[in-house]
Amino acid sequence: MFDDFFIRALIAGIGVAFVTGPLGCFVVWRRLSYFGDTLAHSALLGVTMALAFEINIAISIFIISSVIAIILVKLEKNTNLPGDALLGLLAHSALAVGLVVIGFLSFIRFDVMGLLFGDILAVNVDDLIIIWGGGAIILIVLKIIWKPLFASTVNYELAEAEGLNPDRAKAIFTILMAAIIAISIKIVGLLLITGMLIIPTAMARNISDTPKKMVIFSICGGLLSVIMGLFSSLQFNTPSGPSIIAAALLLFVISLFKVKQTIQLKN
Amino acid sequence: MTIENNVLVKLTEVGLKQRNKWLVKGVSLIVERGKIVTLIGPNGSGKSTTAKIAIGLHKNIEGNVEKFTDKIGYVPQKISIDWTLPLKVSDFMVLTDELDEEKINEALKLTGADHLKNQNLGNLSGGEFQRVLLARAVSKKPDLLVLDEPVQGVDFTGEIALYKLIKEIADKLNCGILLISHDLHTVMTATDHVICLNGHVCCSGTPKDVAMNNEYKLLFGEQASQTLSIYEHKHDHVHSNDGDIKKN
Numbered sequence: 001m002f003d004d005f006f007i008r009a010l011i012a013g014i015g016v017a018f019v020t021g022p023l024g025c026f027v028v029w030r031r032l033s034y035f036g037d038t039l040a041h042s043a044l045l046g047v048t049m050a051l052a053f054e055i056n057i058a059i060s061i062f063i064i065s066s067v068i069a070i071i072l073v074k075l076e077k078n079t080n081l082p083g084d085a086l087l088g089l090l091a092h093s094a095l096a097v098g099l100v101v102i103g104f105l106s107f108i109r110f111d112v113m114g115l116l117f118g119d120i121l122a123v124n125v126d127d128l129i130i131i132w133g134g135g136a137i138i139l140i141v142l143k144i145i146w147k148p149l150f151a152s153t154v155n156y157e158l159a160e161a162e163g164l165n166p167d168r169a170k171a172i173f174t175i176l177m178a179a180i181i182a183i184s185i186k187i188v189g190l191l192l193i194t195g196m197l198i199i200p201t202a203m204a205r206n207i208s209d210t211p212k213k214m215v216i217f218s219i220c221g222g223l224l225s226v227i228m229g230l231f232s233s234l235q236f237n238t239p240s241g242p243s244i245i246a247a248a249l250l251l252f253v254i255s256l257f258k259v260k261q262t263i264q265l266k267n
Numbered sequence: 268m269t270i271e272n273n274v275l276v277k278l279t280e281v282g283l284k285q286r287n288k289w290l291v292k293g294v295s296l297i298v299e300r301g302k303i304v305t306l307i308g309p310n311g312s313g314k315s316t317t318a319k320i321a322i323g324l325h326k327n328i329e330g331n332v333e334k335f336t337d338k339i340g341y342v343p344q345k346i347s348i349d350w351t352l353p354l355k356v357s358d359f360m361v362l363t364d365e366l367d368e369e370k371i372n373e374a375l376k377l378t379g380a381d382h383l384k385n386q387n388l389g390n391l392s393g394g395e396f397q398r399v400l401l402a403r404a405v406s407k408k409p410d411l412l413v414l415d416e417p418v419q420g421v422d423f424t425g426e427i428a429l430y431k432l433i434k435e436i437a438d439k440l441n442c443g444i445l446l447i448s449h450d451l452h453t454v455m456t457a458t459d460h461v462i463c464l465n466g467h468v469c470c471s472g473t474p475k476d477v478a479m480n481n482e483y484k485l486l487f488g489e490q491a492s493q494t495l496s497i498y499e500h501k502h503d504h505v506h507s508n509d510g511d512i513k514k515n
Contacts, residue, residue, distance in 0.1 A: 028351055154352065157319070160324055161319075161324055210355055
């Protein structure tokens, strides 16, 4: 009925949605959207490194994003600049340096658009293995650090005072962020990854009253967005990555009516 | 790990310096099982800092902290819950520990907050939230309770009832309590050992000793010494949460 590439795209998108749901919740709760953006921008540098040294793209992105995250933490400690300025500095520097390096690699044919906005229809079986294998690892690790991470998101001092280890949980979460960006870059591209993390979660926030529900709705929202986005891109011949994000936006707008209702109920 | 003489935490000459200013210096104290130690002092006297040092929240401190337990219940002075996090009281109760339904209910009932169980944390009033915080800290049956102004925002009658409750908890759980308050009135009646802080230990001892101490009088004024006598009287009835009045 459908072509193979479309089935592969669906499987890849669904795999990513399962992981971006719970991670996205923490991105929203901990106010890390711009942090996610910065890591995503640095992914471009990761891709150029992969092409230059002929290593796996996902692994290369993962390494570069982790390095950028470490540099950010060091800069936060050793300068008097506010966090958002440092994030902007790193995001755009990484993007610029990445593009400059691409300039030097003129001998390589290079699809910048696919990198920026995703190329889900070009997903191959190797990519699927990386997405589902890596995604499973991310979810398992997240499950393990859930308690300290969640407790310290609510209140850092409470978590630390009562014997959980919030600093370690935070460090591990940063690595998970780098990992999700590495595995999902091919789906929505580096400019739209943060959208995939945040928009379904924002939709979920509108319709949930407990953290557990928010995670579940966030996953559902991501899955729906992927499915709706892919089918509509097939139907209307629109770019798939942006179609997925546009579908997520549509779900968010619908969820606003629910918020309006609850606010009215309160009054 | 041996628990000598029931000591839960022992601070020896601890101090903390931040931005070239000593927040506290040379503070020594011991919290023992079944005892309530109260820190009093004016704003900025280092009460919260001392409590945080005791539970290991401050790094780079001077002096020595010996902790003989990991089961700590903590009620911080200030806590703000973000609206981005949908959190019910029942979720908040299991934040750092797994608890069964029964224990959650029991703890909430103890602090008079059982009717709030399914409320969203963001919708609670200051006093209600404080009761929930206290319930959460107590529910895991800790060895050491660190309460940083646990009754702030609680109404006056509730305040007295909660202080009474804190005393009961210390006896029932046989845990040590490190209590912070700048509310002299009620504190003085329900504590075993008072430490009066003002960047350093001004004076310490039993409530009576401290109330008579000259440095204490200098710090809080002559009137403060009278607080003991003011509160040595009893009410003949209590008010429950639904507004009912019960005779004792």
